[in-house]
Amino acid sequence: MLHNIRVVLVETSHTGNIGSAARAMKTMGLSNLYLVNPLTKPDAQAIALSAGASDIIGNAAIVDTLDEALAGCGLVVGTSARSRTLPWPMLEPRECGVKCVQEGERAPVALLFGRERVGLTNEELQKCHFHVQIPANPEYSSLNLAMAVQILAYEARIAFLDRQQGGLPVNHEPSPYPLADELERFYLHLEQVLDQTGFIRKAHPGQVMNKLRRLFARARPETQELHILRGILTSIEQRQVEKKS
Numbered sequence: 001m002l003h004n005i006r007v008v009l010v011e012t013s014h015t016g017n018i019g020s021a022a023r024a025m026k027t028m029g030l031s032n033l034y035l036v037n038p039l040t041k042p043d044a045q046a047i048a049l050s051a052g053a054s055d056i057i058g059n060a061a062i063v064d065t066l067d068e069a070l071a072g073c074g075l076v077v078g079t080s081a082r083s084r085t086l087p088w089p090m091l092e093p094r095e096c097g098v099k100c101v102q103e104g105e106r107a108p109v110a111l112l113f114g115r116e117r118v119g120l121t122n123e124e125l126q127k128c129h130f131h132v133q134i135p136a137n138p139e140y141s142s143l144n145l146a147m148a149v150q151i152l153a154y155e156a157r158i159a160f161l162d163r164q165q166g167g168l169p170v171n172h173e174p175s176p177y178p179l180a181d182e183l184e185r186f187y188l189h190l191e192q193v194l195d196q197t198g199f200i201r202k203a204h205p206g207q208v209m210n211k212l213r214r215l216f217a218r219a220r221p222e223t224q225e226l227h228i229l230r231g232i233l234t235s236i237e238q239r240q241v242e243k244k245s
Contacts, residue, residue: 002160004104007149008034008069008112010120015040017116019049019057020146026053028153029160033060034069034110066112066124070180074107075099078120078128079148086122086210088131089218096132097155101163106175111152116145126213127180129220176222186226187213193233196240 007025012018012035019042022033033056035042041062047054063069070076077096080088091099100109112128114120125131134151136143143151178186191209194200200208221229 001101001104001163002029002156003031004108005030005100005156006032006034006069006073006108006110007153008036008066008110009038009145010036010066010113010124011115012038012145013040013116015043015046016049017145018042018060019046019051019053020144021113021149022046022050022053022056022060024146024150025153026050026056028150028157030153030156031056031059032108033057035060035062036066036069037064038062066127067181067184070110070112070127072108073110073180074175074177075103075109075130076112076128076180077110077130077132078112078125079114079152080120080125080131080133086214088125088128088214091130091132093132093134093151093155094158096130096152097157097159099130100156101159103175103177107177107179110180111149111156113145113148122210126210126217127184129217176224177220178223178226182223182226183216186230187216189230189233193236197236 007021007030009018009021015038018035018038025031025033042057042060046057050057061069077091077099096111100111103109112120112124114124132152134143134148187209190212191200194208195202
């Protein structure tokens with residue numbers, strides 16, 4: 001099940017951090033690494049700092065966009081070291097580990113880590129179902145990338161061991177939730193319909209769409225509910241066409 005947890009690093013600057021993150025993953029039994037548009041691809045320094053986890057680096061998926069890394073995932077959790085202007089549903093690290101283990105039984109899950117200096121952008125964070133913030137010392141909260149990966153990987157392992165010992169219920173039912181790429185198609189459809197009806201201005205859709213994303217992230221509609229919402233949007237589109245004709 002731990003192999004179903006993707007660690008996604010976005011635009012990593014230093015290859016040594018990739019190696020250290022791979023080491024942190026392997027010590028906790030995680031192996032599925034995605035690199036989104038790394039500024040430098042893994043090199044000898046990454047291999048050296050992986051300290052025996054070079055297999056994880058060698059098998060890492062290197063992709064151009066975040067959407068490629070999240071494709072097929074049923075749960076996406078983004079790490080955020082600072083409060084945002086638009087608060088998102090939050091998890092504590094321990095809650096995050098439990099969710100990753102429970103939902104990882106049914107579909108891939110992604111733990112999303114941002115750039116070393118500036119983290120994840122607001123747009124990237126809005127692709128997440130939840131955000132997680134590590135409660136570090138507020139007077140010195142400077143966690144490097146590998147440290148953050150280590151903490152969340154540890155929490156996932158603790159939850160996994162708890163499940164093995166019968167502390168967490170096992171659920172083999174298919175996930176009721178849509179995959180990340182299905183949600184993105186819904187948001188695109190929603191924006192198109194709101195633009196067609198004049199509810200939002202095409203030049204400035206951001207604020208409304210950001211708040212709608214947060215609304216649906218809190219509600220977390222199931223797949224059947226998302227199909228209903230898509231059907232409503234399609235019926236609105238059809239009515240618009242009928243009015244024009």
